[in-house]
Amino acid sequence: MTARDTANDTDLHAFRAEVRAFVAAALPQAVRDKVRLGLEPGKAEVQAWQARLAQQGWLVPNWPTAWGGPGWSEEQRAVFHDELVLADAPESGGISIAMVGPILIRYGTPAQQQHFLPRIVNQEHWWCQGYSEPNAGSDLASLKTRAERRVNANGEEVYVVNGSKIWTSGAHHANWIFCLVRTDTGGRPQEGISCLLIDMQTPGVSVRPIRGIHGWSLFNQVFFDEVEVPVAHRVGEENAGWTIAKSLLEHERLNLARVAENRRRLAKVRQIGLQLHEAGVPLARRPWFQQRYRELEVRLEALAATVLRFRQQAQDGASLGPETGMLKLIGSTLIQDIENLAVDAIGPDSLACDRAAHVELPELAPGRSPYAPAASARRFVTRGYTIAGGSSEIQHEMLAKQVLGL
Ligand SMILES: Cc1cc2nc3c(=O)[nH]c(=O)nc-3n(C[C@H](O)[C@H](O)[C@H](O)COP(=O)(O)OP(=O)(O)OC[C@H]3O[C@@H](n4cnc5c(N)ncnc54)[C@H](O)[C@@H]3O)c2cc1C
Numbered sequence: 001m002t003a004r005d006t007a008n009d010t011d012l013h014a015f016r017a018e019v020r021a022f023v024a025a026a027l028p029q030a031v032r033d034k035v036r037l038g039l040e041p042g043k044a045e046v047q048a049w050q051a052r053l054a055q056q057g058w059l060v061p062n063w064p065t066a067w068g069g070p071g072w073s074e075e076q077r078a079v080f081h082d083e084l085v086l087a088d089a090p091e092s093g094g095i096s097i098a099m100v101g102p103i104l105i106r107y108g109t110p111a112q113q114q115h116f117l118p119r120i121v122n123q124e125h126w127w128c129q130g131y132s133e134p135n136a137g138s139d140l141a142s143l144k145t146r147a148e149r150r151v152n153a154n155g156e157e158v159y160v161v162n163g164s165k166i167w168t169s170g171a172h173h174a175n176w177i178f179c180l181v182r183t184d185t186g187g188r189p190q191e192g193i194s195c196l197l198i199d200m201q202t203p204g205v206s207v208r209p210i211r212g213i214h215g216w217s218l219f220n221q222v223f224f225d226e227v228e229v230p231v232a233h234r235v236g237e238e239n240a241g242w243t244i245a246k247s248l249l250e251h252e253r254l255n256l257a258r259v260a261e262n263r264r265r266l267a268k269v270r271q272i273g274l275q276l277h278e279a280g281v282p283l284a285r286r287p288w289f290q291q292r293y294r295e296l297e298v299r300l301e302a303l304a305a306t307v308l309r310f311r312q313q314a315q316d317g318a319s320l321g322p323e324t325g326m327l328k329l330i331g332s333t334l335i336q337d338i339e340n341l342a343v344d345a346i347g348p349d350s351l352a353c354d355r356a357a358h359v360e361l362p363e364l365a366p367g368r369s370p371y372a373p374a375a376s377a378r379r380f381v382t383r384g385y386t387i388a389g390g391s392s393e394i395q396h397e398m399l400a401k402q403v404l405g406l
Contacts, residue, residue: 008075015076019083026052027089035088036268038374040216043173046090047123053092054121060097067105067117074315085260094170096120096127100178103195107236107244116197130165130179130198130222131245137167138394140180141189141242145224147181147196152228159183159196159234161204161227167388171207171220175200184239193241197233204228214377256324256389257307257331262300265338269293272345272371283345292341296334303330322402329395332385339379342371350375 031045041049053059061077063069072080084092101120104113119125136143145163152158161181171177177198184192198205204227209217236244273284273293283289307327314320343350349372364370386392400406 012075012079016079016083019080020087022056022058023083023087023089026056027087031090032088035090036264037370038268038378040218041090046092049090050092050123054123059092059121060101062098063101063105063117067101067113068121074311078311082260085264088264094127095129095178096125099129100127103178103235103244103247106247109232111232112197112235125176126170126174127176127178128168128171128174128222130168130177132167133164134166138391140245141193143180143182143193145179145181147183147194147229149183149231157231158228159231161196161198161224161229163224165222167210167219168222169219171200171222172209172217177205177222180241180245190242192239193245194238195235195241195244196229197235198224198227198229202227202229212380214380216377216381218381256328257303258335258385259300259304259307259331262303262331262335262338265335265342266293266296266300268371269296269338269342269345272342272369275369276345289341289345296338296341299330299334303327303334306330322398325395325398325403328389329392329399332382333392335382335385336379339375339382343375343379346372346375
């Protein structure tokens, strides 16, 4: 280890302590409890938390300083993210900060940047992502939502959008949607796609929530019926949307392993193991539980070490190859196995999937684990992790072709 490494470690240690102290002071305990128990905090709670982060200058850690970013290194961002997850903070930013901001910073016009970026930071705009369609998911390039260029009744040049998007997470809370639309039907499907920024208050936009098997409505179908979008709200060139959409993956790669989230969920399972008993013995001392718990722990540490190795490579200036696809695959499977153990440990008590437990802490019957009300729902929510953002089958295929050369 060099003197520079040691200095860097000390700085990171101090930074971690600073983030931890801030979160301890700024995040209300009730919100923290909800997140810890697997519930979804309400929009108002997330907004209040994000406002606090914005006040601190920490809401947009992945943005350049010119647009409000704190100017952190990749390592500091990773520490910050880990500390927030481990402290049971609500997920902040989402599509707006992780996706729309970076796209506008890279591809937006100065006018788009000046209009939209500050409105993300002050939370006037909440974004959702309109990529998938009823017949376009893994094969996204086959999307059909049509945007035709016309002159409207006021003499303005607009795109008129018709079609539908599905599985749109958070569209019921959002007021803007970042959409991939078809602007050309000739040539390769990838070449006729454009990116539009659409105000969801525009006449012709409607949102239908989709209730999941867990009883929660996390995503939606969004319909567009003759929706007029100013041409100035197109990002990048017409028909260049595919390149822009794909570039986003670069912003996500290292976080897709969900190391901190896996760690937090495994800590929950540990608590369950200590609290609940089987045949008069804490579950944590029953061999079946111990074996599964230890195996998950080993898998988590192996994943964490692999992520660290990639981070080190990135820090040293090496470009990250398609190998990072394995991080999403392993991290999403791991979290499902963790949630499965939680449900198995809680037993039949977890099957009463409390719909009210979505956003409100339920009253607990005597002897019931505080983790029971949301356990089933949480298992079904994580079921989606191996589908969203590219299914496991697609990841396997990419790894086979691009990494193993099969
Ligand atoms: C929790 C969650 C949140 C989401 N949020 C959003 C969002 O906010 N915005 C958005 O636009 N979309 C969102 N999605 C949609 C997501 O991107 C799609 O579900 C995903 O891309 C898969 O597409 P699909 O559902 O159409 O399944 P399909 O593509 O129809 O796939 C069905 C099955 O076939 C398999 N398959 C497909 N093609 C191949 C192949 N070539 N080789 C092998 N197997 C294959 C798949 O792995 C899958 O098992 C979300 C999904 C989930 C689960």
